Amino acid sequence: MYKQVLRLMTICVVSISLIFMLSGVAAAKKVLKLQLVYPKTSSVAANSLFFADKVEKLTNGEVKIKIFYPGQLVKAKEGLTAMKRGMIDGYIGSMLYFAGVIPEVNGEWLPFSWKNVSEAMDIYYNYGYLDIMRKATEKHDCYYVAPISVAKMGLMTKFPINSIEDLKGKKIRAVGMEGRIVKALGGSSVALSGAEQYTALQRGTAEGTDYPWYTLRDYKFFEVVSYVSSPPLHSPGIVEILLNNKVWKKLSSDEKKAVNLAGFLTSIHSANLSEKNDREIIDFCRDNNVKIVELPNEELVKMIKVLKPVYEDHLNSSDLCAEQVETLKSYFNEMEIIHPLF
Template sequence: MKRIVMGWLGIVAVLLMGVGSNGWGETKVRLQCVYPEKAYVGQNTIWFADRVKELTAGEVNIKIFWPDQLVKTNEAFDAMAKGMIDAYAGSMLYFSGFVPEVNCEWLPFGWSDPKHAQELYEKHGWLDLMRQATRKHGVHYIAPVGVASMGLITKFPVNSVDDLKGKKIRAVGMEAKIIDVLGASPVAIAGAEQYMALKQGTVDGTNYPFYTIGNYKFYEVANHIIRPALFSPGIVEILINQKLYESLSEKNRKAIDQAGWETFLRTVELNPKYDEEAYQVCKEKNVTIIDLSPEVVDQLRKKTLPLWDEIAAKSEISAKLVASLKAYLKEQGIKIE
């Protein structure tokens, strides 16, 4: 009997010799991405997963599941906090009821360049503040991910604020509030249903990444892009369950955060390319690009400023994020009051 017991102990010891840095061997992470595999966010999520595997020497392996394969998108944050899924790549706007601070990443005419967004997260405390915001819910904010310029794609020309009055624009969450204060009527339609909604006239336009004019063939159902974009770039996020994250070794936690930040820097460099591809499609498909005058942009910004104060009042962290953004814009010589 003693030999049998010792034999089993030996087997267990051998198994434990192969454990990973968190004490439990290879860590497999189930990540659900809200976007399809071929979408730009999907491709950058794949890049992130590959980079994590490389930086952790295979100790952390991320398996990506695509939209709704594990849970419905609007259930993903709660599912992740409870450990039903391990990680998430996509917009947190779906979860603004849990994390109101995410609306700060979607303040219209905030940053006007991916490099500006990078500076805010890296040098003005935004990354740390967003991590504080999600940590309260059992979720670790790994990194932001840029989705290129995101603004109005319409079936009608926009040259002034008045041109938006009465128009139906597909928008959800924070975007819907922005469209409303600009005088248009927001319409909540799933992303996958936009093409038919534009084609059938259910909506007159959408607020979406400009690159979709080509990738989603919106040039067939819309004929104007309005610049500047409301968000340059739009931001989505990579998140992971806090307990799982903390169960990893310090080395592997740092590796995951590094992979996330490198993914963000990758999108900072790629976002202008995505925009240029969109503008080239516009030229080829006779989609008119309208550049609003500085005076009109100033009018639009003033109309949306009350939203900034509304969002700042949601939480102490939100107030810090908004104050930081206002201070940064002032440094850039941009008048926002």
Template sequence: MKRSLRSLCLAGLLLALLVGSPSPSGAATNLTFSIFFPPTHAQAQAALDFAKEIEKRTGDTVRVTPFPGGTLTKAPQVYDGVVTGITDLGNSCFAYTRGRFPVTAALDLPMGYPSGQVASEVANAFVKEVAPAELKDVKVLYVHAHGPGLLHTKKPVRTLEDLKGMKIRATGLSAQVVEALGGVPVAMPQGGTYEALQKGVVEGTFGPIEALKGWKQAEVVKYTTDCVSVGYTTAMFVVMNRAKWDALPEETKAIIDQVSAEWSAVHGRAWDAADAE
């Protein structure tokens, strides 16, 4: 009887140890996330919230470490960083690697986008429907885009004659918009624009009006030309390393897909709130 009781206690103790011990297969998946926006920017906050939502809905079986402000990979290198595995997730602009994404570049045409929400819905739906082959080396989580790109300058531009010959910072197809309007395009990501305006390297920039606060450009420009009829946008991606995606359990993939399906609209609303402010 004593021997049976001792054996039963020992078996119970072993079972408790097995249940209480973490299983190697149940270890959390840790992901890095490169974000080109500065950490205080509304779009960086939206991306950070995306990371937190994934952690929440997966019960912390997926943990995301964000690197805003281009601290892990600079804006033009974010996509390649994801492809090569330098980072697991990445958020930047297609236009920052001009010529690499000829299909998605169509989204940046000056089609008179009225808002960030509309631009984000169009961009996300376009990439889902068309599934461009140029994006096959990553898992596309979602796409979003800013509201109407406007002209911000150090001196007033009220006519095409005023713009003629002015050096204007632009990216991707917006550089062609500058050229078509008579200006001189200077290709540059947003991160370098403040200094370029401050030092007179450029005399103006094309971008959503939120950039006056989000990138602090109101400190170095004095005028905005309300040219909504041009209404170009810049499509932006949130993508994941293909091998890292393929290694995830199916239930985890389903959760990330669900969150991603919601988050393009989150960014769209954030664009519009920042523009309004």
């Protein structure tokens, strides 16, 4: 579905490019500073650079995105406050750090919410999930540009998970909805930023993490964990491109269209990269002695049972959270897809 939309959006790319080429006198160039919370080796970094390139090209150089890597401007947990105060113009990364303030963020991380990138992109762009998130972030002076897919994501641990009993009391790095999931499964969540978890896993202060599988390779997590639990909790995980709302409103109408289009193209680019990473990581695990442990069906049934209250709690967190859950239900009903948690 999202590939069909991409073909239609090609017309918009040409149209917007022509608008800037034929617009006559150029406006003063705008340089926007965006804090990225992931390292240069991450797939999100690659997608961020793709976004910056598309924005510059689609605005004929009138808007430029400058990417800052972890800690160069602000720390990940400071991102929302920094945007509100105008310290940064935008943020690229997971909003789970802000889930206590923006509960709708957890709706992007509900367990087993979608099973592939096609479903995720369809739900965001054709069934209103992106609009819901824009309503949620607008309340906090932020504009949600686009979702970025970060590949299959789930539990990577120092111990095998053959049953949910194996998680009892285990210290798992998890924030926001991830923490709720870990707690529901009997584990103990450890709230650490992405940059802190390698050392925590190395030292044993964390015994596992809920994180994208491809980081076994790109972050060298294969050095500190030995097992991957399948099925993944998120297929794919989603992080966000955000802009300070004041910065967004200062853009011209044509610039806004260009930035939104760049965001959409980045979503599609990230979906393709996500699928590529998912294919490659299977061979990487085999070649580096990381065992993928498939949860037995009877244990998966138990897991789904204990995770159902997570959906119920989210539904009751706000009107927009309820709208998220209803949107998912409507999508799967319309697609005639049986969803294990509805």
